[in-house]
Amino acid sequence: MLAISTFLRLLLASGNKEVVMWSSMIAGYSQSRDSAREAICLFNQMQMEGILPNNATILAVISSCTSLSSLSDGAGVHGYSLKSGLGNDPFIQNALINMYSKCGSFEDSLRVFNGMTTKDCISWSYVINAYGLHECAGEALQLFN
Numbered sequence: 001m002l003a004i005s006t007f008l009r010l011l012l013a014s015g016n017k018e019v020v021m022w023s024s025m026i027a028g029y030s031q032s033r034d035s036a037r038e039a040i041c042l043f044n045q046m047q048m049e050g051i052l053p054n055n056a057t058i059l060a061v062i063s064s065c066t067s068l069s070s071l072s073d074g075a076g077v078h079g080y081s082l083k084s085g086l087g088n089d090p091f092i093q094n095a096l097i098n099m100y101s102k103c104g105s106f107e108d109s110l111r112v113f114n115g116m117t118t119k120d121c122i123s124w125s126y127v128i129n130a131y132g133l134h135e136c137a138g139e140a141l142q143l144f145n
Contacts, residue, residue, distance in 0.1 A: 036064035071103040101130035
């Protein structure tokens with residue numbers, strides 16, 4: 001948390017309202033399970049500062065939620081992405097399928113998958129993995145047909 005407080009002091013003192021700088025810090029913290037909670041805290045602080053997250057920010061925060069197996073945080077980020085108009089981005093939708101599956105919400109994973117207008121090989125891989133994680137191997141095999 002010391003690094004975050006130092007970063008915030010510097011960022012706020014500079015008056016910098018760049019989404020790229022915030023997103024870079026969030027992405028950095030999201031790379032490790034040990035600092036994933038800090039990424040979520042920075043995401044919340046970013047919004048309190050009036051800086052609108054972009055797709056890269058959302059993807060990094062979803063990654064943090066997945067690392068922490070935090071369904072509540074992940075659902076909150078999903079809700080934010082829908083309200084902000086970023087929820088239909090296929091990269092975000094794929095990350096949500098993966099996050100929901102790994103956080104134990106198979107139904108939400110399928111809901112995101114079924115709501116996608118365009119499914120790519122990543123979408124299919126994540127949903128097949130979700131079936132496998134939740135002991136539905138037969139259904140996973142049927143998806144190949």
